[in-house]
Amino acid sequence: MTALIEIASPASGSRPRKGAGGRWGWLLLPAVALLAVLFLVPLGLMAWRSVTEPVPGAGNYSWFLTSDVALATLVRTLTVGAAVTLVTLLLSYPYAYLMTMVGARARIWLTLLVLLPFWTSLMVRTFAWVVLLQDNGVVNQLLGTVGLGPLQLIRTPAGVVIGMSQVLMPFMVLPLYAVMSGIDRRLLDAAQGMGARPAIAFLRVFVPLSLPGVGAGALTVFITSLGFYVTPALLGSPDQALISQQIFTQVNGLLAWGRGGAMGVVLLAVTLVLLGLVGVVLRITRTRGGAR
Amino acid sequence: MSAETSLIKARGARIELAQVRKEYADSVAVDDVSLVVEPGEFMTLLGPSGSGKTTTLNIIAGFTTATSGTLTVGGKQMQDLPPHRRDIGMVFQHYALFPHMTVAENVAFPLKQRKVPKARRAEMVEAALETVRLGGYGHRRPRELSGGQQQRVALARAVVYEPSVLLMDEPLGALDKKLRESLQLEIKRVHQEVGSTFVFVTHDQEEALVLSDRIAVFNDGGIQQVGTASELYEKPQSLFVAEFLGESSTVRGRVEPDGDDSCLRVGDRTVLAAGRLAKGSAAAVVVRPEHLRVQPVAEPVGPGVNALPARVTQEIYLGSGRKLELALPDGTVLLAREQADRLSGVRHGDEVTVVWDVERGVLLDDASGTTHPPTSGDRIPVAAAEKSGR
Structure with missing residues (x-):
């Protein structure tokens, strides 16, 4: 998780002072207690059940690793997560860039536009997408007027990606904006003064400097997307279920707590491994650059 | 500097501003400025803040478009060219070094834009860093250097491609007095070595006296007087010049x-x-x-x-x-x-x-x-x- 925190605070060049935690550490107690009771204990229970139910042993894990359906679900979940990350990035980068270019008043509106869905219930938004994306919904009617479609949008992975991207976009826009607004525009002037065309100046100076924001946003969106349940359940097809839906089916439908737990543990492990890889890559790029 | 680079030493270009005017919605930043800077000359634009000197510099660099008037550099009409096609070097007050690049990559940036071959590039970068006495600092990051060192990197980056004109916008403004004085001498030396035409903006009259061949004193968007330091000091033509200088x-x-x-x-x-x-x-x-x-x-x-x-x-x-x-x-x-x-x-x-x-x-x-x-x-x-x- 340190990788995430480091990416999220790129402007503050220095790390928090060490030792400052000693005297004020107790302020963390309520949060730690809450996490322990509501997160660590259930997590431990789940992990425990995954190796004890229905019989002690690694049976649940060997089932997962040999079940084509389970593995396909895991791969699908990661793929959808990657697609959602890519889509939100493509939508958010120009949006965040626009936010840094406009005046203060327009910026407030643009920020509100991002946050407004945030303040609306996830259920409401997802049902709205159901209405919009259905076979004779608004989107398909619009496509029809320009001679396209109708397309099968709902009950497809595409529909899931559309819905999840909309939900997760604020998590991409806000870190991007935070990093972009800290980039010194005179650097672009300087680059052009030295003979770089505006497009080159943007690619060679602005884009690299905005990467910490891309990293923070992409990581948040990707990890959050792995646990999505409501949106894929409503917009997706049952035979294209994501891992959270599978876990729900195992636990709620089949009462297979052990298998459900094993799937949860595998998802957690995969996420941690991916995070670790990102951290390693970041460290390598930094050391190569001789920074800090 | 290696013998080779000093052989192809850039010859300064003549800069000519004629009736240059810059209007904003509710004010006139530059009011009919006409100025000739001779090839290889060190010209300082001196004046209080808001007097139009920085706007004039930005018009030469191309970051600001003049409302009217003409600009020629080396006999070429410049006022409609975008900055990247003017071949003018610029040093900014806050260095404007690229934080994601090493010192060497920073200095190599203008060479890359000019498609200088890689081997030649490395040579020129090292020579430019030697010029500002930062040889061997190439692998460092800008943030690992002090303010004075950063500004010297910016100077190296601006002279490395031997532009015919070098513009400097209060480059020493963010440094303390001691450092400023030693960098003034450095800039003067670099000017003599490179031979480009330098246009230097400052509000510090002492700095202007130390560095310049000639000084253009700005006030209220216009030039009050242009002359050598001693001309301005001994024969001021207006009360403003007399009281601003010394x-x-x-x-x-x-x-x-x-x-x-x-x-x-x-x-x-x-x-x-x-x-x-x-x-x-x-x-x-x-x-x-x-x-x-x-x-x-x-x-x-x-x-x-x-x-x-x-x-x-x-x-x-x-x-x-x-x-x-x-x-x-x-x-x-x-x-x-x-x-x-x-x-x-x-x-x-x-x-x-x-x-x-x-x-x-x-x-x-x-x-x-x-x-x-x-x-x-x-x-x-x-x-x-x-x-x-x-």
């Missing part, structure tokens, strides 16, 4: 309506000065502190010398001498500087006579006398002072 003492009055046209009436006294102005006009005589002398009232005044009664209101020890603040009866404050080996005996509070040689005073039109709030010297009506004096 320390000066100003005696305000009116040119005698009858009699000599270089004779200024100040209260109940007259003061003679070099230069002539229309009779009866508001005028001022400006004298540099080192030309003012102070003597006891009893001492006789020689010929060819102006003399005014004054009181010593402040004594400031300078090490190399001392500075005296003197108040005339009408409240005007004059500054006199005395060398340590030629100190007069006067002390704080003494009534004295302040004297200077007539040819040391410069007679200037005091256009500000009517528009600006009256200084304490203007408050005493000349006529009344005359009466009381007789």
Whole structure:
């Protein structure tokens, strides 16, 4: 998780002072207690059940690793997560860039536009997408007027990606904006003064400097997307279920707590491994650059 | 610098600004500026903030488009070219180094844009870093360097491709005094080595005096005077230039309506000065502190010398001498500087006579006398002072 925190605070060049935690550490107690009771204990229970139910042993894990359906679900979940990350990035980068270019008043509106869905219930938004994306919904009617479609949008992975991207976009826009607004525009002037065309100046100076924001946003969106349940359940097809839906089916439908737990543990492990890889890559790029 | 790079030393280009004007919605930033900078010259644009000097620089660089007027560099029309096609180097006040690149990558950036082959690039980068005495710093990141070092990297990055023109926008503004002074010498040396035309913007008149071949003094969007440091210091053409550049003492009055046209009436006294102005006009005589002398009232005044009664209101020890603040009866404050080996005996509070040689005073039109709030010297009506004096 340190990788995430480091990416999220790129402007503050220095790390928090060490030792400052000693005297004020107790302020963390309520949060730690809450996490322990509501997160660590259930997590431990789940992990425990995954190796004890229905019989002690690694049976649940060997089932997962040999079940084509389970593995396909895991791969699908990661793929959808990657697609959602890519889509939100493509939508958010120009949006965040626009936010840094406009005046203060327009910026407030643009920020509100991002946050407004945030303040609306996830259920409401997802049902709205159901209405919009259905076979004779608004989107398909619009496509029809320009001679396209109708397309099968709902009950497809595409529909899931559309819905999840909309939900997760604020998590991409806000870190991007935070990093972009800290980039010194005179650097672009300087680059052009030295003979770089505006497009080159943007690619060679602005884009690299905005990467910490891309990293923070992409990581948040990707990890959050792995646990999505409501949106894929409503917009997706049952035979294209994501891992959270599978876990729900195992636990709620089949009462297979052990298998459900094993799937949860595998998802957690995969996420941690991916995070670790990102951290390693970041460290390598930094050391190569001789920074800090 | 290697022998090879000094062989193809960039020859400075001539810069010509003609009737350049920049208007914003509610103000005029640059008002009809015409200026010629000779090839290889070190020209400083000097003026207070908001005087139009930085806008003028940005017009040369292409970051700002002039509302009207023409700009030629090396005989080429420039005003419609985007910055990246002007081949002009620029050093910014806040360095504008790319934080995600090493020092060497920063300096190599303009070479890359010019498609210089990689091997040649490395050579030129090292040579440029040597020029600013930062050889071997190439692998570092800008943030690992001090402010002075960062600005030297910026300088290296601006000279590495040997542009015919190098623009500098208050490059030393963010540094402390000691560092500023050593970097001034560095910049001067680099200018001599590179041979480009330098245009340097500053509000620091001392810096301008140290660096420049010529100085263009800006005020209110226009150029007040262009000249060498000594021309500006010794023969200022306006009160603004006289008072902005170096320390000066100003005696305000009116040119005698009858009699000599270089004779200024100040209260109940007259003061003679070099230069002539229309009779009866508001005028001022400006004298540099080192030309003012102070003597006891009893001492006789020689010929060819102006003399005014004054009181010593402040004594400031300078090490190399001392500075005296003197108040005339009408409240005007004059500054006199005395060398340590030629100190007069006067002390704080003494009534004295302040004297200077007539040819040391410069007679200037005091256009500000009517528009600006009256200084304490203007408050005493000349006529009344005359009466009381007789």
